[in-house]
Amino acid sequence: MIIKKFQGNTETEAIMLAKENLGKDAIVMNIKTIKPKGLFKFFRKTLVEVTAAVDEVSDKHKAKESETASKINASIDEKLHPSAKTANSTSDDGKDLEEKLNSLAMLLEEQIENSKNDRKKDALKTEKKTEKKLADTEKKLDEKKESGKDTEKTKEKDESKETSSLKDKSIDLIMEQLTANEVSYQYAKQIIDEIMHAGNIRTLDDMLACVYQKIILKLGQTKPISFDKGDKKPxxxxxxxxxxxxxxxxxxxxxxxxxxxxxxxxxxxxxxxxxxxxxxxxxxxxxxxxxxxxxxxxxxxxxxxxxxxxxxxxxxxxxxxxxxxxxxxxxxxxxxxxxxxxxxxxxxxxxxxxxxxxxxxxxxxxxxxxxxxxxxxxxxxxxxxxxxxxxxxxxxxxxxxxxxxxxxxxxxxxxxxxxxxxxxxxxxxxxxxxxx
Ligand SMILES: Nc1nc2c(ncn2[C@@H]2O[C@H](COP(=O)(O)OP(=O)(O)O)[C@@H](O)[C@H]2O)c(=O)[nH]1
Ligand SMILES: [Mg+2]
Missing domain, CATH: 3.40.50.300 (P-loop containing nucleotide triphosphate hydrolases)
Structure with a gap:
């Protein structure tokens, strides 16, 4: 999947640029007006920015696709781990979409929170067992602290465990949401499989943004009544x-x-x-x-x-x-x-x-x-x-x-x-x- 932004003096100009660059199957996902700010507002024109995406990728576009995917991931990483900012993380591609989806993410996070609360009762029962386990783990961790290298490894492991459990929860929630809306299980799963296959997805925000984009691409280009080249009147x-x-x-x-x-x-x-x-x-x-x-x-x-x-x-x-x-x-x-x-x-x-x-x-x-x-x-x-x-x-x-x-x-x-x-x-x- 390729997602790019194009700016033009008018909406049509920006859409044309998108189609020229991504091909005729490009789908417009967002249109926004960019007003110049500060002192420059007196000298610069208002621009229209179109976010467009295309799903079917040629070999030539595949490289660009992974470049864009890593930009999105980098921008999300940057938000989550500001200290880990890399030279490649300056792009804000996908950030707008992420912002748009914040409300959705909040909704799903709320659901995670609720399901967490539901599980609290069960958790209390097993608390004693867990306490013992935690004590053991702490002891082990203390031992490992002595070697800085080992500690780093454990940290990484814990982080990846946490990420994969959050990933599983996010998948469950999105699958639940889609199937509750009567998207067939087969298609809901296909969407999740495609996005998991395509990239480096770590957060719920990240996953939601990709599912949202995927659905838009799958819904495809709309075809209202129009006159096409070669059509006869009436x-x-x-x-x-x-x-x-x-x-x-x-x-x-x-x-x-x-x-x-x-x-x-x-x-x-x-x-x-x-x-x-x-x-x-x-x-x-x-x-x-x-x-x-x-x-x-x-x-x-x-x-x-x-x-x-x-x-x-x-x-x-x-x-x-x-x-x-x-x-x-x-x-x-x-x-x-x-x-x-x-x-x-x-x-x-x-x-x-x-x-x-x-x-x-x-x-x-x-x-x-x-x-x-x-x-x-x-x-x-x-x-x-x-x-x-x-x-x-x-x-x-x-x-x-x-x-x-x-x-x-x-x-x-x-x-x-x-x-x-x-x-x-x-x-x-x-x-x-x-x-x-
Ligand atoms: N709630 C709702 N009713 C609609 C909608 N479109 C049509 N209807 C109603 O559905 C009924 C049947 O519509 P009609 O146009 O006669 O259907 P036809 O037999 O397919 O031509 C009428 O009472 C319409 O007012 C819609 O989008 N929502
Ligand atoms: Mg009728």
């Missing part, structure tokens, strides 16, 4: 997924944002003619926004409807909820896709964060067979355990896009922010479901 955006997950509500929210914030020309087509009132529901939203709606009963209805919107930017298509068990319904969807020949199609698979992992797996595997999708997770306000977002991302590799966290149109939706999800998974920050 770009056709399908919203698919099970019944009741919030497809229609999501279309209403996104139409409003695209229309009002991005000044795009939008039309809505609905093929959801199975459910009574489904057409009325989308028409109600569209009327408020003055967006045209076409109802597609059969694929041949498209022949008439499509030419009317050749100058539009986007046509958002609302579809009927599909059961992953109903083959007829999935065949209908395939037929609808085929009817849009020569168009640029894009599909968002809408999933509820409240659905069981086992069902989400089945649903995503059905859509994987039909087309490439991006994922939208809804109803984050209805659950605290959002591990399935990471699980499904890692199972399918589908890019994540939006997060919906309430029924309010158009407010309760945002482009997914990996930092917020990673923090929430580690038990920190104000998650999407907490009424932000």
């Amino acid at each position: 770009k056709i955006i399908f919203f698919v997924g099970p019944t009741g997950v919030g497809k229609t509500t999501t279309i209403a929210k996104l139409s409003s944002k695209l229309l009002l914030d991005e000044k795009k020309k939008i039309a809505i087509f609905t093929s959801d003619t199975y459910r009574i009132a489904a057409v009325e529901q989308i028409k109600t939203y569209a009327n408020i926004l003055k967006i045209p709606v076409e109802v597609i009963y059969e694929t041949k209805d498209l022949d008439k409807a499509l030419p009317k919107y050749s100058e539009y930017d986007y046509i958002l298509i609302d579809t009927a909820g599909r059961s992953h068990k109903n083959k007829e319904q999935t065949d209908d969807l395939k037929a609808l896709y085929n009817a849009f020949e020569d168009c640029t199609l894009f599909t968002y698979l809408v999933l509820s964060a409240t659905t069981k992992y086992k069902d989400l797996k089945k649903i995503t595997s059905l859509y994987e067979d039909i087309t490439e999708c991006c994922l939208i997770f809804t109803k984050l306000d209805e659950t605290d355990a959002i591990g399935n977002i990471l699980n499904i991302k890692l199972d399918t590799g589908m890019p994540l896009s939006y997060i919906s966290y309430g029924q309010n149109v158009p407010d309760d939706i945002e482009v997914m922010n990996p930092q917020i999800i990673a923090k929430q998974l580690l038990g920190g920050g104000d998650g999407y479901g907490s009424g932000r």
Whole structure:
């Protein structure tokens, strides 16, 4: 993993620098404005600093990665053992992240403290035995004190024992935290294994920072609605997924944002003619926004409807909820896709964060067979355990896009922010479901 900071006059300039240096897969982890201080503030411009990271490393980058990892470790070492400052420990890479994670670290440290207290009772019982052992150890230590060399060795041993026991405790706590948030055990363990394998991790802070970064990298680049090179107008955006997950509500929210914030020309087509009132529901939203709606009963209805919107930017298509068990319904969807020949199609698979992992797996595997999708997770306000977002991302590799966290149109939706999800998974920050 490579983590670097880039400064530019604007956010875009700093991000471009990051992408040039780390490659297009680089993920922006933090953006901050740096205001000049002291006398210089009158002469210098405000800069934007972007912290970016990349996971997939080429051979060329591997050396840089270990260099960065050792810088992070050195900066943490310096904080813990100021006297042991080395010539290489001047960099403050990773320090910002460390600071950000302080609250998380405190939380986990609190848990360590609590579990320590719980164990105090047991400890009292064994106190007598321990006292004897300690006395023995002290005696031995006294003997060893006579030889300075031996004492140094014992000290080192004790320190490494302490470090490894703290490491084990930290691993347990982080595993507990992730699995309590329903990150699958397999993925939680994978994350821990990868960070332990990658570097010199000694403290809880250190470990938390690495897990946080790892999760962000695993959540990957988000893919909101956009026009890409080679896309044809109008770009056709399908919203698919099970019944009741919030497809229609999501279309209403996104139409409003695209229309009002991005000044795009939008039309809505609905093929959801199975459910009574489904057409009325989308028409109600569209009327408020003055967006045209076409109802597609059969694929041949498209022949008439499509030419009317050749100058539009986007046509958002609302579809009927599909059961992953109903083959007829999935065949209908395939037929609808085929009817849009020569168009640029894009599909968002809408999933509820409240659905069981086992069902989400089945649903995503059905859509994987039909087309490439991006994922939208809804109803984050209805659950605290959002591990399935990471699980499904890692199972399918589908890019994540939006997060919906309430029924309010158009407010309760945002482009997914990996930092917020990673923090929430580690038990920190104000998650999407907490009424932000
Ligand atoms: N709590 C919550 N409810 C939502 C969210 N998105 C949609 N809903 C509600 O879920 C219900 C079903 O939504 P709808 O858009 O009709 O789902 P569809 O069948 O997939 O089109 C409605 O009552 C929505 O208000 C969300 O993010 N959070
Ligand atoms: Mg609907």
